[in-house]
Amino acid sequence: xxxxxxxxxxxxxxxxxxxxxxxxxxxxxxxxxxxxxxxxxxxxxxxxxxxxxxxxxxxxxxxxxxxxxxxxxxxxxxxxxxxxxxxxxxxxxxxxxxxxxxxxxxxxxxxxxxxxxxxxxxxxxxxxxxxxxxxxxxxxxxxxxxxxxxxxxxxxxxxxxxxxxxxxxxxxxxxxxxxxxxxxxxxxxxxxxxxxxxxxxxxxxxxxxxxxxxxxxxxxxxxxxx
Amino acid sequence: xxxxxxxxxxxxxxxxxxxxxxxxxxxxxxxxxxxxxxxxxxxxxxxxxxxxxxxxxxxxxxxxxxxxxxxxxxxxxxxxxxxxxxxxxxxxxxxxxxxxxxxxxxxxxxxxxxxxxxxxxxxxxxxxxxxxxxxxxxxxxxxxxxxxxxxxxxxxxxxxxxxxxxxxxxxxxxxxxxxxxxxxxxxxxxxxxxxxxxxxxxxxxxxxxxxxxxxxxxxxxxxxxx
DNA sequence: CTTGACACAGAACAAGCGTTCGGTTATCAT
DNA sequence: ATGATAACCGAACGCTTGTTCTGTGTCAAG
Numbered sequence: 001x002x003x004x005x006x007x008x009x010x011x012x013x014x015x016x017x018x019x020x021x022x023x024x025x026x027x028x029x030x031x032x033x034x035x036x037x038x039x040x041x042x043x044x045x046x047x048x049x050x051x052x053x054x055x056x057x058x059x060x061x062x063x064x065x066x067x068x069x070x071x072x073x074x075x076x077x078x079x080x081x082x083x084x085x086x087x088x089x090x091x092x093x094x095x096x097x098x099x100x101x102x103x104x105x106x107x108x109x110x111x112x113x114x115x116x117x118x119x120x121x122x123x124x125x126x127x128x129x130x131x132x133x134x135x136x137x138x139x140x141x142x143x144x145x146x147x148x149x150x151x152x153x154x155x156x157x158x159x160x161x162x163x164x165x166x167x168x169x170x171x172x173x174x175x176x177x178x179x180x181x182x183x184x185x186x187x188x189x190x191x192x193x194x195x196x197x198x199x200x201x202x203x204x205x206x207x208x209x210x211x212x213x214x215x216x217x218x219x220x221x222x223x224x225x226x
Numbered sequence: 227x228x229x230x231x232x233x234x235x236x237x238x239x240x241x242x243x244x245x246x247x248x249x250x251x252x253x254x255x256x257x258x259x260x261x262x263x264x265x266x267x268x269x270x271x272x273x274x275x276x277x278x279x280x281x282x283x284x285x286x287x288x289x290x291x292x293x294x295x296x297x298x299x300x301x302x303x304x305x306x307x308x309x310x311x312x313x314x315x316x317x318x319x320x321x322x323x324x325x326x327x328x329x330x331x332x333x334x335x336x337x338x339x340x341x342x343x344x345x346x347x348x349x350x351x352x353x354x355x356x357x358x359x360x361x362x363x364x365x366x367x368x369x370x371x372x373x374x375x376x377x378x379x380x381x382x383x384x385x386x387x388x389x390x391x392x393x394x395x396x397x398x399x400x401x402x403x404x405x406x407x408x409x410x411x412x413x414x415x416x417x418x419x420x421x422x423x424x425x426x427x428x429x430x431x432x433x434x435x436x437x438x439x440x441x442x443x444x445x446x447x448x449x450x451x452x
Numbered sequence: 453c454t455t456g457a458c459a460c461a462g463a464a465c466a467a468g469c470g471t472t473c474g475g476t477t478a479t480c481a482t
Numbered sequence: 483a484t485g486a487t488a489a490c491c492g493a494a495c496g497c498t499t500g501t502t503c504t505g506t507g508t509c510a511a512g
Contacts, residue, residue: 014489030300031258031292034469046491051471053489066257070296070469070498074256146446148372220372220444240459260499272461277500279459296468296499 145179155213166215371405381439
């Protein structure tokens, strides 16, 4: 017997609206809204109707409720809880294989398991609110960019880079993915390794060079001891 | 004229107790306590007295209050808000200068400005709840340990390291601070740079070698573009 | 001794808020 | 037609909770 498939309908328009409002309100006022406030925002005139929807959202696991307590609503998945930043880890980046491209569909629907939380205070101001994604570095192919095996690099998706940016590029001619510093020169691109003892790679402008994103942050967990 | 020094007395016993209770309650129930609950925990029979203290804590900037709203108390500095980890940045680490040692007094009293927040999910499980500290790397002297200028390294204070650990050591003979991989050999220590093209440093066991801590995590903010 | 601040108690009040209950409307399969 | 169900409204109820007011004891400065 096939497992019953969850009705793909999922959440109605009202449910969505309520969830969004709770999230927005929480971020704005640092505490959950009351039932009446939710009703007002969502054009629901009766508190009982809000309660009605809240019950459903609770059963479907989207929110948790502290009955008997004022404003006892809270999102189960605090996706953007104040000063945190959730970035999806889309996969691994390793030489010789294409890196997963972030399709727009990927954002918005990722679970906690494959995402990392970054404190706002650690983010460059310009990148807040942007659609960032993260990749875990596999292998030592990126070592010349001061990035080690196992590191997590956080990237901003972009096609063009400025001189000096650290970028993730896909060299289809060489069938290689790599992290390098990017410089545009007269009729070619220079991909400069971080390690000064290593020579830069020159790419003719006609050769294919796909910039996947620029590196915004590098996180390294050192737990190599046991 | 000297600036007026803040009364060192600071918080009374009651104030401390209340702050601790709010923090504990928040972590436990995911929402702030009511005035009456605070009073009950702190053996204050009157709600007005709790309100009295809350007013003081608000004026002194320890908490924020949403008047008119139930349970509208919240700590201004969410020091351990669920899945976050606050690590004090004690200073900078650079070659030629001693790194600041974390004295026990330093923990517990550090402000938000000189500390970084790390998501629990990013921490190696073993280090949770430990007394960690962070240093900002200045200069490129640590570049051989895959650590760049401006990086933030998070360290666990310890005097002894195991083979393969990345440690911060103070070599008083050379008057130098450095980040290296640590290996104990027959009658000497080997400090191995991360960059394989660079030769290791050998330190005789009689020479002074002070391990300040082992690196648990490295964070690099890349914002070198403008 | 008086005064005033500070720390506290207790009670009463009013507003906020979740809950509940009785209705209403519309859709839809029977 | 009919009954079931989902989506909604409005009002009333009552508990929770912050606020406020009056009052008490202490202690140090005047």
